[in-house]
Structures are given as structure tokens and as C-alpha cells.
Amino acid sequence: PIHVPKQQQRLLSYIWPDQRERLARTRAACEMFSQSPNCLQRADASDWLEQAAKQFRPGRGALLFHSMFFQYLSPLQQRKLIETIEAIGKEASEQTPFYWLTFEPSADRKQAELILRQWPGGDCRKLAKGSFHGDYLTLM
16 A cells, blocks of 8 residues: 555545545645655744744745635634734835735635735735636636
């Protein structure tokens, strides 16, 4: 049998077996991650982001991206994360911009939306809409 780490087995177990394309994408992502020097960290999202923001450097932009994540936070965690993001945004400059890119359910929960907010300025743009699993996207 092929050795698959327990974390990958668990992740793959959440995907219906007939969704072959999703399984293939997830397996490919696991393979890329296994070859990456990056690591997973268990932390409260706001606390993690506050620590990560301390590493932002002048002359370089920073991007926070999340997908199908926000809905799983409690209302308190959501507010705390938004406050943290907006505080980081207020510190952004032309030399050190900050971007918040999300792929989350729309307000009516009928589709997912790709939304970009950027600082300085806090401008917000809907870039695309599509299926929850990323099978298709329609640019706006």
C-alpha cells in the first residue's frame, strides 16, 4: 500500500469518492506542500496574523488569502479577525501595501465570491464568482 500521512488521509476523507477532479486537485496540493519548506501552524487566526504582520517588511507587499474558512469561525472570532485585518490595513503604505483576498460564500450562500480588499485605502472589489469547490469561476 502507498504510505499517506494521517493528515492527508483525513483531508482526502472529506471528499466524496465520485469527485475525482477534486480528489486529484487535493492530492496534487498535498504533494506540492510535502515538497515545500513551509509548515502548518495551529493557532487562532487573529493571533497568528498579528504575529505574521510583525514580519512584514517595507518595500514588500503582503497578501492574506483564505478560502471557505471564514464561515467556520464563531461571530466573535470573525469580528476579531476583521479588526486585526483592518488594523494591519491602516498601517499599510504605498511602499508596504496589504491585500486581503477571499474566496467565500456569497451573502445568499448560492455561490462563492472572490473578493479583493487592498490597503492603503481599503478599496474592495469583487473579482469573480463561482462554485464552492472552484470547479469554475466567472470573472466580474
